[in-house]
Amino acid sequence: MQMKEFMRRASVRPFLKKARFGLERESQRVTLQGELAKTDHPSILGNREFHPYIQTDFSETQVEMITPVADTAKEMLRFLAAIQDVTMRSLPKEEMLWPLSMPPALPEKEEDIIIAKLDKFEDVLYRRYLAKEYGKRKQxxxxxxxxxxxxxxxxxxLFNEQTAxxxxxxxxTEIYMKVSRNFLRYRWLVTYLYGASPVSEARYFENEPKPEEPVRSIRSSKYGYTNHxxxxxxxxSLETxxxxxxxxxxxGxxxxxxxxxxxxxxRGGKKMSELATHGIRYIELRSIDVNPFERLGISEEQIQFLHIFMLYLLWTEEKHSADEWVAIGDLLNNQVALENPLEQTELLEEGEVLFAEMLAMLEELELTEEAELIRTLQKQLTSPEDTLSGQLLKESQASSQKKVAVAFAQNYYQEAHERPYQLAGFREMELSTQIxxxxxxxxxxxxTVLDEMDQxxxxxxxxxxxxxKxxxxxxxxxxxxxxxxxxxxVTKKILAEAGFRVPKGAEFANMEEAQRAYPEFAKTAFVVKPKSTNYGLGISIFKEGASKEDYQTALEIAFAEDTEVLLEEFLPGTEYRFFVLDGKVRAILLRVPANVVGDGERTVEALVAEKNQDPLRGxxxxxxxxxxxxxxLEKLMLKEQxxxxxxxxxxxxxxxxRENSNISTGGDSIDVTETFTDxxxxxxxxxVEALGAKISGIDLIIPDxxxxxxxxxNAYGIIEANFNPAMHMHIYPYQGTGRRLTMDVLHLLYPEVV
Amino acid sequence: MQMKEFMRRASVRPFLKKARFGLERESQRVTLQGELAKTDHPSILGNREFHPYIQTDFSETQVEMITPVADTAKEMLRFLAAIQDVTMRSLPKEEMLWPLSMPPALPEKEEDIIIAKLDKFEDVLYRRYLAKEYGKRKQxxxxxxxxxxxxxxxxxxLFNEQTAxxxxxxxxTEIYMKVSRNFLRYRWLVTYLYGASPVSEARYFENEPKPEEPVRSIRSSKYGYTNHxxxxxxxxSLETxxxxxxxxxxxGxxxxxxxxxxxxxxRGGKKMSELATHGIRYIELRSIDVNPFERLGISEEQIQFLHIFMLYLLWTEEKHSADEWVAIGDLLNNQVALENPLEQTELLEEGEVLFAEMLAMLEELELTEEAELIRTLQKQLTSPEDTLSGQLLKESQASSQKKVAVAFAQNYYQEAHERPYQLAGFREMELSTQIxxxxxxxxxxxxTVLDEMDQxxxxxxxxxxxxxKxxxxxxxxxxxxxxxxxxxxVTKKILAEAGFRVPKGAEFANMEEAQRAYPEFAKTAFVVKPKSTNYGLGISIFKEGASKEDYQTALEIAFAEDTEVLLEEFLPGTEYRFFVLDGKVRAILLRVPANVVGDGERTVEALVAEKNQDPLRGxxxxxxxxxxxxxxLEKLMLKEQxxxxxxxxxxxxxxxxRENSNISTGGDSIDVTETFTDxxxxxxxxxVEALGAKISGIDLIIPDxxxxxxxxxNAYGIIEANFNPAMHMHIYPYQGTGRRLTMDVLHLLYPEVV
Structure with a gap:
């Protein structure tokens, strides 16, 4: 095929950088000291029988995180970040994820390596077979x-451009066969750049042969986890x-x-049989070590490089027959894998050619944005200390690989627990949606995020x-x-008819009508407000009646905001938010205006600064x-005091x-769920049932x-029912017990799962 | 009781004008010529077994219209207007409502007066008994x-003010007993003012005694429909x-x-037994004739008067023992009822006292707004020709009472059919809601209208x-x-995933990203638009690709409107609105931009004026x-041609x-439901099912x-699905068959009724 020519065509150009990505990342659970965990896979992580994101691989301690397929590397990585965030925060407090491909020190007795406790017996059987065939340690x-x-x-x-x-x-299928063979031939370059398993920890190797010196990648070498x-x-061909x-x-x-x-x-689909029927749909690269310098085990840059590498493997022609081509590749990869990470590779010359050709391709295809990255990596050919294995080895030499790994892991652990209410990768979404x-x-x-900005x-x-939503x-x-x-x-009418106490009131479409109602309200406690702006502008409160003049002024203020004005009975008492879901009160919240409590020593400013230290505030x-x-407003409020x-x-x-108790203006949220009677x-x-709602935050005024x-x-009055009640303030309150309302929502939607 | 004193108290004042009202109006169905209808009660009017608004009284031809209880006279009358509108437009085209209390000429044979064909046998039996006891004609x-x-x-x-x-x-109960006795005593005034049955039509009376001369109210006199x-x-007392x-x-x-x-x-409730348990809850005045000068048979002014009259009856003290008091009233009422409508009443003196006292009461209670009305009515005491019976008699003398009645009825008929898409009393609501x-x-x-402005x-x-809503x-x-x-x-994603063709597209949050997509769209037909304003500002259409400059300009225009911009495949073809309800296409509409068709003679202006004559246009x-x-815009469009x-x-x-086909800018709606294949x-x-919706107007682009x-x-593309689709344009299209979608909605909600 004249692939280079086809790839240059104008019709093809817009699509060159488009691709789909997916990723699985394995990681061993360890204690905060870096010892292999002895606990079971956390039951909070749901059912492994169907879990699409978080599984266990060979052993019970080996978490496997699986991203959905994404159209961009960024998209895939943010989802991996989210999955890893969930994984890390679902582990026992004293556990973290091991950041290396090579496992931490393994138990002395092989039986202490626990095979994943899966429900399906065939899955367990398969792992028992592997243990027997390869030994548990290798796995x-x-x-x-x-x-x-x-x-x-x-x-x-591309297909449209050719006729063959x-x-x-x-x-x-042909395209992927070519790319696959070329990958197998040139994958040594990936091992060189991204190999990151120079040294094994205790008891990975027992009596079998093993590298005596640090290497670029034990895992990608013949000492790694390979078939017999x-x-x-x-x-x-696909057929062979x-x-x-x-x-x-x-x-057998x-x-x-x-x-x-x-x-x-x-890969043809989930099962190999699909290869025969549908041909190749995508390929799975399995020779990438976990990058300990990255929280996610791989960087966006690495994926960008792999993407360009894939394009290059499509672009460049094969130079030998298939089997020979692959055989050479295997040989060269093993050679590079076993080189000392800090020494120059024997394959420098071929490496230079590969980089030069990649750069030429990028130029020919006008993919100039990527050239910078390729040039940076190109330099690593002559500076092996900048490769992953080089860096890891150097850092380890200063202390030990274990210490380096533990430091990294603790760092990532810290990050994951810093803002427990947020979800990595999706921090721009509303808090309740993140939770x-x-x-x-x-x-x-x-x-699936259908619209990020729209939650x-x-x-x-x-x-x-x-x-x-x-x-x-x-x-x-x-x-x-x-x-x-x-x-x-409408809310009030429905609630009143159902027998609930709501503030009595009247609605007026003009000043004249409203004025006429004066005698009815004159001596009562009441509120004048524009119909459509609740808790907004134009509200006047008369707690002990109003003079005719004040009444008139209040009406004018309200009518300036809306064409309809409400007169409403004023209900004295404290406002509580009752969060009702599926016929049950799940949380009750008291909101208190922004405040500080003095200590007789510090200034208001200092007290505010201290209160703002709370990691829940942002x-x-x-x-x-x-x-x-x-x-x-705050200064005015202080002045009044x-x-x-x-x-x-x-x-x-x-x-x-502040006068208002909104959380959005610095108010405190206090969970008081337990303090209320049934x-x-x-x-x-x-x-909430009278309104026909399943989920609602309903505000009650309760004097006592x-x-x-x-x-x-008159023990209560209902102020309003909210159809989009904030859940996060109940989940992470300033004081009192958090209520995991999002889990209640999931239970409502998926009783079969949650 | 010192009722006057209590009513003057400040605490009572704000409530004096507050009351609740309800009304039943009976009317005979007649042909457009004023002959008693021979048809059955229209079956389109649903089931009389439960119908809350439209019933039949004694005979099959006698419609009874019943309002719900309302807090104001206005509210009650607008509901009556609506009920009457529905009744009139539900009759056969050649029928109307008789506007008099006295029935039209009755059949010669009594058996041709048909007793209401009710489902419940006991209801029929009761009417048979009445026919036998009083004669069908009287009923x-x-x-x-x-x-x-x-x-x-x-x-x-009032209760709080007293201690007795x-x-x-x-x-x-005491209050209502007093008002009731006073009403019975003074009701002659209502008969004087509002009596409107001076003369009977043919065969109402047969051989029994009857007034020989015109009177104020046959119906309220001893010749009316009274007990033996x-x-x-x-x-x-209530007990007696x-x-x-x-x-x-x-x-018996x-x-x-x-x-x-x-x-x-x-009245204590629906049944008399409730009187004994709950006391009196309200009173039912039954002596009011149908006012032929009013479409609804009664005016707001009449109700205002009756309201003040009720206050006066509460205010004024009784002057005799109960039975005597009532007996005098009966006598006086019969006397006034049988006076000649054009002659001065014998009770002028008592009348003057009543009006003077009513005016004095209004002044004392500061209800000055109502004084004007009372003064106007007061004058009628000395100008009997201005009373209803006086007016009716005078008009009848010029031709005949029948002719006058037919003219009124036809007039009301005309009004009801003028704008068949609107509902009297609720014309300010959205059209679909009215329907x-x-x-x-x-x-x-x-x-119940919970919120009129909010539909x-x-x-x-x-x-x-x-x-x-x-x-x-x-x-x-x-x-x-x-x-x-x-x-x-989100709509597009869901539809695309479900396998429907939607315009392909991309979403951009910044100019740079959007520019980079140029090669992909350059030679295709596409639209650039701001994400949130659909069919609004900032849209550029490129039907045959775009130059890089034009593309850039289009992006700038779109980004000026929103922070996110969509690039979307342009689908050529005609747009149709499919209205889907409960899994069925109920209507398909083609919308054509505002247009006129020339005749070689008239100017554009004249053609527009003529087209605007269509009563469907407003x-x-x-x-x-x-x-x-x-x-x-229209002139610009003309200029371009x-x-x-x-x-x-x-x-x-x-x-x-116009370029756009919106109905709101004068476009034509054309029903094409039948022209489409399944x-x-x-x-x-x-x-619509993929979106999980029961009701939606979904827009398809169909080239052929x-x-x-x-x-x-590529036979179709889905443009959008509407969650608030206008129904009225399908119900009353410019061309083609109207589709009663509102009835489909009712059937969806009430399959047990509709």
């Missing part, structure tokens, strides 16, 4: 499997590949296809699909329910609490910095919660 | 029953009232309570409550569905079509006045509807 190594697929558009455009092959599937020598598969593996299985040299530990596997996303990953419910998720378990808008509520809640008049609703500001930011409040003096909870539940509301009609 | 008279209740607040404040009676219910003389009930009626029934003088044809009934409201009344589903209705049939937002759709549709990206979305404008408003287009030349309908249905979409993948 404890970890790596990155990188799945790569050229974009369908690219293959299609008439079947698209056949053409695609009698397993040989030809990459001549499929047939050879079938023969190996038939003759392999127990099944997945025992074929090649550095590259051809629901976290919980879904944890329980093994598939998540729109698709969830799936088997055939069961659910769509969720803002973490609380689901198929379980009906279309009219939020519309009812959005309209305060900005822009990406933390459960907001930083307390010292702006105009005869204070300034430099005043020193007395010991235990509570200084409020009678109050029943009111909230029944009111010790009063029995079944006996005293 | 054919119609009237207004007016239910009146003082506001609970008023009665409560300790039970609130007892106090309330041996039926006497004392209003001394209840006991006397019970005795009458026991002794009455068959049941409802046969008690008093001018005023005490759904109409259909609900027609089928006997109770409607929020509560529907109820027995215990089954449904809330509906905008006539199409219901409990049948889930919360997430409209959120999915609102987000075009303004502000209160008509199914909008008036075509000749504004800046080398025309002005004064140009004379050739015969059959189609001149477009294959296209299935696509629409399946797509003769192409089989099951064979040709």
């Amino acid at each position: 404890m190594v970890s790596g990155i499997h990188f799945n790569f697929e050229f974009a369908d558009g690219l293959v299609r455009q 092959i008439s079947s698209f599937d056949q053409f695609k 020598e009698d397993v040989t598969v030809s990459y001549e 590949y499929v047939q050879n593996i079938a023969e190996m299985i038939e003759t 040299k392999l127990s099944e296809e997945k025992e074929f530990y090649a550095p590259l596997r051809l 629901l996303f976290f919980d879904a990953i944890q329980k093994g419910i598939s998540v 729109f998720l698709k969830l799936q378990h088997k055939e069961h699909v659910e769509y969720v 803002n973490a609380n808008m689901t198929s379980k509520d009906s279309y009219v329910v939020p519309l009812m809640m959005e309209n305060k008049t 900005t822009h609703h990406r933390s459960p609490l907001e930083l307390i500001q010292l702006g105009t 005869g204070l300034t930011v430099d005043s020193i409040p007395e010991n235990n003096q509570v200084v409020y910095l 009678a109050y909870k029943k009111i909230a539940v029944d009111a 919660q010790t009063i029995d509301p079944t006996k005293e009609a | 054919m008279v119609s009237g207004i029953h007016f239910n009146f209740e003082f506001a609970d607040g008023l009665v409560r404040q 009676i300790s039970s609130f219910d007892q106090f309330k 003389e041996d039926v006497t009930v004392s209003y001394e 009232y209840v006991q006397n009626i019970a005795e009458m029934i026991e002794t 003088k009455l068959s049941e309570e409802k046969e008690f044809y008093a001018p005023l009934r005490l 759904l409201f109409f259909d609900a009344i027609q089928k006997g589903i109770s409607v 929020f209705l509560k529907l109820q049939h027995k215990e089954h409550v449904e809330y509906v 905008n006539a199409n937002m219901t409990s049948k759709d889930s919360y997430v569905v409209p959120l999915m549709m609102e987000n075009k990206t 303004t502000h979305h209160r008509s199914p079509l909008e008036l075509i404008q000749l504004g800046t 080398g025309l002005t408003v004064d140009s004379i287009p050739e015969n059959n030349q189609v001149v477009y006045l 294959a296209y309908k299935k696509i629409a249905v399946d797509a 509807q003769t192409i089989d979409p099951t064979k040709e993948a």
Whole structure:
């Protein structure tokens, strides 16, 4: 094929950089001191029988994290970041992930290496077979499997440019066969750059031969986890590949296809049989060591390089017959893998050619953005100390590889636990959505982000699909329910008719009508407010009646904001948010205006600064609490109390910095779920039911919660019901117990899973 | 009781004008010529077994319209207007409502007066008994029953002011007993002012005695529809009232309570037995004739007067013992009823006293707004020709009462049919809501307007409550569905994944990224648009690719509107709106931009003026079509075609006045439901199902509807799915068959009724 020519064509160009990516990362669980964990795989991580993201590989301690397929490397890595975040925060507090391909020191007795405790007996049986065939220790190594697929558009455009092959599937297979053989031939370069297993820890090797000196990659060398020598598969064609593996299985040299530990596997789908029917759909690169310098075990740059490398392998022609070509590659890879990481490679010359040709290709294809990266890597050919294995070895020489690994792992551990309410990779989403996303990953419910800025998720378990927006808008509520809640008049009418106490009131469309109502309200406690802006502008409160003049002024202010104005009974008392889900009060929250408590020593400013140290406080609703500001409004509030930011409040003096209790303006959230009697909870539940809602945050004014509301009609009043109630403030309150409401949402949607 | 004093108290004042109202209006169905109808009660009006609004009284031709209880007269009357509108438009085209209390000419044979064909045999039996006891002819008279209740607040404040009676219910009963006796004593004034049955039509009277001269009110006189003389009930107390009626029934003088044809009934609830347990809850005034000068048979002014009259009857003290007081009233009422309508009443003096006292009361209570009305009515005491009976008689003398009645009836008929898409009383609501409201009344589903400006209705049939907003937002759709549709990206993703053809596209959050995509789109047909404003500003269409400069400009325009920009494949073809409800395509609409068709004679301006004559065209979305404008945009569009408003287009030349096909800018709606094959309908249905929606208007681009979409993948493309699709444009299209989608919505909500 004149591939270079085709790749240069204008029709092909726009698609060259398009591809699909997927990744699996294995990692051993260890204690914070770097000893292999002795615990079981955490049960909080749901059911391994179907978990799409978090599995165990050979041993019970070996977590495998699996990303969904993504259209960009960035997308794939952010999902890996999320999965790893969930994994790390789901481990016991005293466990972390080992950051190396080579396992930590292994138990003295092989029986203490525990085979993964899977439900399916055949899975356990297979692992027992592996243990017997290769020894348990060998299986404890970890790596990155990188799945790569050229974009369908690219293959299609290339296919359209040529005439030699008439079947698209056949053409695609040919393309991947070429890339695969070239990869096997040139993969030594990946081992050179990204090999990262120079030294093994205690008891990985027992009596078998092993490298005596540090190498670039034990894992990619003949000392790694490879098949027995009698397993040989030809990459001549897809047919030979499929047939050879079938023969190996038939003759018992392999127990099944997945025992074929090649550095590259051809993939047709989930099962090998699909290769025969559909041809090759993508390839799986298996020879990548875990990069300890990266939290995720691999960097975006590495993936960018691999992507360009794939394009180069498609671009460059093969120079020998298939089997010979692959055989040379195996030889060279083993050679490079066993070189000393800090010494120059024997293959420098071929390396220079490869880099030069890659750069030439990029220039010819006008992919100039990538050239910089290639030039940086090119330099590593002559500076082996900059390769991963070089760096790792150097750092280890200063102390020990174990110490380096533990330091890295602890660092990543720290990062993962720093802001437990956020989900790595998706920190721009609303907090409640991040937490629901976290919980879904944890329980093994598939998540697709349909629109990140719109907080729109698709969830799936088997055939069961659910769509969720803002973490609380689901198929379980009906279309009219939020519309009812959005309209305060409608909400009140429905609640009043159902027998709940709501502030009495009247609605006016003009000043004249409103004025006429004066005598009715004159001596009562009431609120004047524009109909549509709740808790916003234009509100006047009269706690002890109003003069005709004040009434008139209040109306004018309200009518300036809206064409309709509400007069409403003022209910005295404290406002509580009852979060109701599926007929149960799941949390009750008291919100307190931004405040500090004096100690008789420090200034208001210093007290605010100290309170803002709380890791739960942040900005822009990406933390459960907001930083307390010292702006105009806060200073005004201080002034009204005869204070300034430099005043020193007395010991235990509570200084409020805001009148409103919103969390968004620095207020405190206090969980008071346990302090309420069932009678109050029943009111909230029944009111939400009267509105027909499954999920709602309903605000009750309660003057005195010790009063029995079944006996005293005025014991409560319902202010409003919210159709998009913030959940995060209940999950991570300032004081009191957090309530994992997102898990309740998941249970509502997936009772079969959660 | 010192009622006057209590009513003057400040605590009572705000509540004086508060009350609750309800009304029943009877009317005979007649032909357009004024002959009694021979048809059955229209079956389209649903089931009389439960219909809350439209019933039949004694005969099959006698419609009874019943309003729900309302807090204001205005509210009650607008609902009556709606019910009457529905009734009139549900009759056969050649029928109308008779506008008089006295029936039209009755059949010669009594057997041709048909007793209402009710389902329940006991109801039929009762009417048969009445026919035998009073004669069928007497039963054919119609009237207004007016239910009146003082506001609970008023009665409560009065109760609080006094100490004599300790039970609130007892106090309330006393109040109504007083008002009732006073009403019976002074009701002659109502007969004087509002009596409107001066003359009977043919065969109402047969051989029995009858007035020989015109009178004020046959119906309210002894010649009206009254009980036999041996039926006497004392209003001394609630106990005597209840006991006397019970005795009458026991002794067979009455068959049941409802046969008690008093001018005023005490009401405790639906059944008389409730009187004994709860006391009086409201009173029913039954002596009001139908006012032929009013479309609804009664005016707001009449109700205002009756309201003040009720206050006066509470205010003024009784001057004799109960039975005597009532007996005098009966006598005086009969006397006034039988006076000549054009002559001065014998009771002028008492009348002057009553008006003077009413005015004095209004002044004392500072209800000055009402004084004007009272003064106007006061004048009628000395100008009997201005009373209803006076006016009617005078007008009848010029031709005949029948001719006058027919003219009125035809006039009201005309009004009801003028704008068949609107619902009287609720014309400010959105058109689709008006139509759904109409259909609900027609089928006997109770409607409560929860928020008029927000198009929020509560529907109820027995215990089954449904809330509906905008006539199409219901409990049948889930919360997430409209959120999915609102987000075009999410909609497209879901549809694409389900295998539907949607315009391919990409989303960009910055200029750089978007520029990089140029090669992919350069030579294709595509659209650049801001993400959130669909069909709004910032859209550029490239039907044959774009130069790099034009592409850049389009991006700049789009990014000026939003922070995210979509690039989307441009799908050529015609856009059709498929309205899908409950898994079926109910209507397909083609929208054509505002246009006129030339005739070779008239100017564009004249053609537009003529097209705007269509009664379906109006303004502000209160008509199914909008008036075509000749504004800046239209003139520009003409200019582009080398025309002005004064140009004379050739015969059959189609001149477009707009580029966009929106109905809101004068476009034509054309129903094309029948022209599509099932294959296209299935696509629409399946797509809506993929989105999980029950109700949606989904827009398909179809280049050629003769192409089989099951064979040709590009036969269609889905543009968007609408979660608030306008229904009225399908119901009253410019061309083609109207589709009663609102009835489909009702069927979805109430399969047990519709």
